[in-house]
Amino acid sequence: MATYPINIWINEERFEKLQKAGLADMAIEVLAGMKVLPVPTTEKQKDEVLKLFPTAKFDTATTKSIELLPRKVKDKIFDLVILKKSLNVMDEFIGSYLKK
Amino acid sequence: MASIIGHGGKDLVERIVSNKEEAKKKIRGLKELPVNRQLATETISIAYGFFSPLEGFMKRGEVDSTCKRMILADGTVWSIPIVFDASNQEVADYNLKEGDTVLLSFNSNPLAIFEIEEVFTYNKAEMAQDVYGTKDEKHPGAKRTLTYKDKFLGGKITLVNLPKVREPFTPYFLTPREHRERFKEKGWERIVAHQTRNVPHTGHEWLMKHAWMATHGELSMEETEGGKAITGILVNCITGEKRVGDYIDEAMVLAQEGLRKYGYFRDDIHMVSLTFWDMRYAGPKEAIHHAIIRTNLGLTHHMFGRDHAGVGTYYHPYEAHRIFKKIPEGSLRITPIFVLEWLYCPVCGEVTSIGLCGHKDKHQPYSGTLIRSIIMDGIKPTLLIFRPEIFDIVAESAEKYGFGSPFVTNEYLEKAPPAFTVEPL
Numbered sequence: 001m002a003t004y005p006i007n008i009w010i011n012e013e014r015f016e017k018l019q020k021a022g023l024a025d026m027a028i029e030v031l032a033g034m035k036v037l038p039v040p041t042t043e044k045q046k047d048e049v050l051k052l053f054p055t056a057k058f059d060t061a062t063t064k065s066i067e068l069l070p071r072k073v074k075d076k077i078f079d080l081v082i083l084k085k086s087l088n089v090m091d092e093f094i095g096s097y098l099k100k
Numbered sequence: 101m102a103s104i105i106g107h108g109g110k111d112l113v114e115r116i117v118s119n120k121e122e123a124k125k126k127i128r129g130l131k132e133l134p135v136n137r138q139l140a141t142e143t144i145s146i147a148y149g150f151f152s153p154l155e156g157f158m159k160r161g162e163v164d165s166t167c168k169r170m171i172l173a174d175g176t177v178w179s180i181p182i183v184f185d186a187s188n189q190e191v192a193d194y195n196l197k198e199g200d201t202v203l204l205s206f207n208s209n210p211l212a213i214f215e216i217e218e219v220f221t222y223n224k225a226e227m228a229q230d231v232y233g234t235k236d237e238k239h240p241g242a243k244r245t246l247t248y249k250d251k252f253l254g255g256k257i258t259l260v261n262l263p264k265v266r267e268p269f270t271p272y273f274l275t276p277r278e279h280r281e282r283f284k285e286k287g288w289e290r291i292v293a294h295q296t297r298n299v300p301h302t303g304h305e306w307l308m309k310h311a312w313m314a315t316h317g318e319l320s321m322e323e324t325e326g327g328k329a330i331t332g333i334l335v336n337c338i339t340g341e342k343r344v345g346d347y348i349d350e351a352m353v354l355a356q357e358g359l360r361k362y363g364y365f366r367d368d369i370h371m372v373s374l375t376f377w378d379m380r381y382a383g384p385k386e387a388i389h390h391a392i393i394r395t396n397l398g399l400t401h402h403m404f405g406r407d408h409a410g411v412g413t414y415y416h417p418y419e420a421h422r423i424f425k426k427i428p429e430g431s432l433r434i435t436p437i438f439v440l441e442w443l444y445c446p447v448c449g450e451v452t453s454i455g456l457c458g459h460k461d462k463h464q465p466y467s468g469t470l471i472r473s474i475i476m477d478g479i480k481p482t483l484l485i486f487r488p489e490i491f492d493i494v495a496e497s498a499e500k501y502g503f504g505s506p507f508v509t510n511e512y513l514e515k516a517p518p519a520f521t522v523e524p525l
Contacts, residue, residue: 007473008477009473009474009477009479010479011479011480014479029446030464030470031444031464031466031470031481031485032444032446032451032464032481032482032484032485033482033484034474034479034481034482034485055344055509057345059469061469062467062468062469062470063467063469063470063473067469067472067473068345068472068473068476068507069476070476071476071477071478074476074477
């Protein structure tokens, strides 16, 4: 199944949380020691995310990821990852937004 | 005033009436023609000589030779038409005709005298194809051309009211003459342009360092070691039409300035200024246009990176380098400095050039999208890729000027005050 990641940048504080959740290995170094946590989305989830947050874009040229999501949105996705101890959180995340 | 030599070896154009009383006298009784921001910007640029040797908006012959042969009627290299468009309705409403002299106004205040020498039409699709290599509306420059109004007016411009540039841009807007005065004060013999619309990461710093070294070349190093460099870098920020997602101009200018303020470049080496210009994304043709503007500012060299001023996949990444080989020697009075991409290599543990480092499969390239993503997440990057002070400047600019965002949003487009205004005369 194709995935279209949402890249969440990881600082020390977030890395500690990932370690506690047993997900530290999921963070990938991409630039000079800076890590991202790629939260996967399916094509359907990608389309729903882009519809929910019109400022976001799917970067087809370079990173092949969903970019320009508002910071607060990414914070919420990260919090959900920690809570669920899993990267597969997008259905729940989208569902919570659709309910609003 | 002493004459200054600009592009094409011609005297720098300065068509300005700075005495208010004289200006008032000159505009008395003239028919008023309001202009939009873009035309006001280009009017100002013509009058101050950024586009020397142009003395006004192009007439048909100049547009034609620019499009077809990349030269002006007198053979001077020129790559992008500078035109004044008007709708049939405007031509009729204002009764505009050849031989008229009108007063251009911006925001209801006098701006410039326009001597209309020619009213003409031009095939816009042909113009787009010739300049941009495409008629595709997805290309922003081609789109601009295709949406020009029905007619074009050509003729000389004389500025009668100087624009007031707002903060924080005020100290960075320098006319070509003022640029040259600054360079003289600094004692710079060679100056290389870094054209930018970005806030700088360390990859940009290395592009500038590379360009400085290449520009300095065989010159003596003693002055530099003694703290008075004879070669300088001018970061010339392009300020103009913005699109959602671009960096806000305030963040760009202040962050570039921050590199010197916080010592990443020495005071005697580095300088920031801004030029008003709406990017056309014309790739190679835009590279030539940038070279022309910077020649008029008094620069001796110009850095051109990969995919300079390109957009999408319309141009080969090195087309903006190749075009300089097609121009007759001596037609540009500025030397291009071609630079390669800089990136981070985890094996070397440092920022290096793709043209120097052999750990190709380990390279971690900078990408504008990655850097934007880091900034948007509010995660402070490592010193190796983004200077902490620059990150703070970007965050402060977002709060102070960007309605909370360092990137252009719809709110910014609606509410941000214009970069310059024209006050009552």
